[in-house]
Amino acid sequence: MVTLDRLVNVLGGYGVRRCCCPVSRDVPVRDVVVRDPGESRELRGDVYLAVGAESVGAAVALAAAARA
Numbered sequence: 001m002v003t004l005d006r007l008v009n010v011l012g013g014y015g016v017r018r019c020c021c022p023v024s025r026d027v028p029v030r031d032v033v034v035r036d037p038g039e040s041r042e043l044r045g046d047v048y049l050a051v052g053a054e055s056v057g058a059a060v061a062l063a064a065a066a067r068a
Helices: 004-012 056-065
Strands: 032-034 047-049
Touching: 004 047, 047 056
Parallel strands: 032 047
Antiparallel strands: none
């Protein structure tokens, strides 16, 4: 298990950025889900990677729907 801080630091090297996070970066992360536009199943996870989202607003809405 890693902390949110560690995940943000590692993915930041690849250009990923955190745009909405109501919790401390010290929380443990157990599940990370990645957006797949071709997938229709419902996603649930601690962190939602909104790869290819149309906008920041859309990414936040998708993350909220995933309860991330």
